[in-house]
Amino acid sequence: MENILEKEENHAFVSxxxxxxxxxGIRKSISPHLFKSNFLKAILYMGVAIGFYxxxxxxxxxxxxxxxxxxxxxxxxxxxxxVTSMFVLGHDCAHSSFFKxxxxxxxxxxxxLLVPLYPYYAWKYSHNAHHKQxxxxxxxxxxxxxxxxxxxxxxxxxxxxxxxxxSKARTYRLGRLFPPFGAFMHNILTHFYPEKFNxxxxxxxxxxxxxxGSSMLLISSILYFVTNSIFAILHFYILxxxxxxxxxxxxxxxxxxxxxxxxxxxxxxxxxxxxxxxTFNSLSPKWFSLLHLNIDIHTPHxxxxxxxxxxxxxxxxxxxxxxxxxxxxxxxxNFSYYYTQIKxxxxxxxxxxxxxxxxxx
Ligand SMILES: [Zn+2]
Numbered sequence: 254m255e256n257i258l259e260k261e262e263n264h265a266f267v268s269x270x271x272x273x274x275x276x277x278g279i280r281k282s283i284s285p286h287l288f289k290s291n292f293l294k295a296i297l298y299m300g301v302a303i304g305f306y307x308x309x310x311x312x313x314x315x316x317x318x319x320x321x322x323x324x325x326x327x328x329x330x331x332x333x334x335x336v337t338s339m340f341v342l343g344h345d346c347a348h349s350s351f352f353k354x355x356x357x358x359x360x361x362x363x364x365x366l367l368v369p370l371y372p373y374y375a376w377k378y379s380h381n382a383h384h385k386q387x388x389x390x391x392x393x394x395x396x397x398x399x400x401x402x403x404x405x406x407x408x409x410x411x412x413x414x415x416x417x418x419x420s421k422a423r424t425y426r427l428g429r430l431f432p433p434f435g436a437f438m439h440n441i442l443t444h445f446y447p448e449k450f451n452x453x454x455x456x457x458x459x460x461x462x463x464x465x466g467s468s469m470l471l472i473s474s475i476l477y478f479v480t481n482s483i484f485a486i487l488h489f490y491i492l493x494x495x496x497x498x499x500x501x502x503x504x505x506x507x508x509x510x511x512x513x514x515x516x517x518x519x520x521x522x523x524x525x526x527x528x529x530x531x532t533f534n535s536l537s538p539k540w541f542s543l544l545h546l547n548i549d550i551h552t553p554h555x556x557x558x559x560x561x562x563x564x565x566x567x568x569x570x571x572x573x574x575x576x577x578x579x580x581x582x583x584x585x586x587n588f589s590y591y592y593t594q595i596k597x598x599x600x601x602x603x604x605x606x607x608x609x610x611x612x613x614x
Contacts, residue, residue, distance in 0.1 A: 274523040276556055282575035283553065287564040290353045294563040298546055299351075299361070302338040305544050306368065309335025313489055317480070325488070332489075333496025334544075337504075339368040340497065341546040341562060347377035348558040363461065367468045369501070370494045372461035375444035378454050384558055387527035388509055390516045390601065397449045401439065403510040405429075405601040408614065426611060429599050432502035437495065500545070503591065507535040508551045511594045512608055513582065516601055528555035534569070534583040535590075542566075552581050 273279075309332050315321070316328040345351035346362030363373045379397045386400040390407065406414065406425060415422040428435025443449070450458045473486045514531045529552065536542070537549045546562040553560050553568035560568050572581055584590065599611045 273525040273529075276524050276528060279525075279529060279556055279572070279575075279577050282577055283556065283560070283568045283571050287553075287568045287571075288557055288559045290350060290561050291563065292352070295351050295561065298561075298563045299342060301543060302342040302365070302546060305338045306335040309493070310489065313493070317485065317488055329488075329492040329496045330499070332493025333499060336369050336493050336497035337500040337545055337548075339365045340371070340501065341548045343369075343371065343373065343376070344380070344548075345546070345562045347373065347380060350559050350561040363464050367465060367472070368494065369497045370465065370469070370491075371440060372444050372458065372465050374454065374457040374461040375450065378450060378458070379443050384528075384555065386522070387555060388514065388516045388531040389522045389527060390518050390603070397443055398451075401443055402505050402508075403435070405510075405516065405598065405608065407601050407603050408609070409603070411600045411614065426599075429611075430595065432506050432595060433498040436498040436502035436505065504535075504545075504548050506594070507586075507591060508533060510598050512597050515606065518603070528552075529577070529580050530582075532582065534581065535586045536583055537586050549586065 313328050313332050316324045321328075342351070343362045343365035346358040346365060349355050349358045351361070352358050359373070362377070366373045366376060379401055382398045383400045383402045388404070389400050390404065391399045411422065411425070414425065424438060428438055445462075447455050447458055447462070469490075472490055476485045476489055477483060479485075509531050511533060514533065515526070516531070517526055532552045532555050534551050535549055537545070542549050547565040548562070550565040550569045553565050553572060556568075556572075569581075572578065597610060598608045600609050600614060601607075602609045
């Protein structure tokens, strides 16, 4: 990957396109119509997400019907790949960008997030915090209103946790070394504690719990009624949702977490550093990117969450042709790069402004 950032003597990253602190300029480099929803494109993309998920369910059904047990793990992985498309659809709805109508966004968002087992409103509120404060080092595990997507513990925080709550430090270590577990735990610990949400939002969060819980019961009952097998509930529903954690971790981890990214304290942080300089586009082949509704193209999504997934590619092409192109970080996705990052991105050393490994502490 080409590292286009340079470090100053004080280790703060500076933009190659000059000193910038906010997004007002870079927003203007994207055509206004790309910030608006488009009903026909939305229906088309929804068809892609649902169609691909149904195809994955069909593969699960064939392995189940013919009892091809040796293919089950592969089928669950393929199922998880389909679940990811539904999740990305729910992600767009949570940003109220997919459809013009907020009611439609919230309705389809709830439906889409039933599949990966996420409570819609809880996800919407915690994810908004990630967008507001991307890569800001303000970690407070009791509060979901900070950037909660793979923000590393600092050396001081990790040492204190290791001393006072060793089991939590172990969970943190396992989540960093095996990101699918980290993504799974993030869903449980961030979204299923209603007391973590502001009172004004709690009622909606509880509504999403009830919707998710009752739908899970209904889907499980239908699966049992049709197949007469409890295993079918795991095979068609729960295991693909767990395998989805692989894709969830892969995308979210790569977007802002790598040795090339920087994290900032409150005094240093500004939206240009957080949203532009600390966002990486790990590009997949186009056909695969379409199946996951362009989730690999990430910088435009951090410039404005109003840009729907079906406009991300066009917005990205405009950015690449703009005066800001030097600040856009991209690379072709490859597993060895991802593996290297998992090996190195453990704890944040605030003094050196870089990651250190667990073994270095
Ligand atoms: Zn988002």
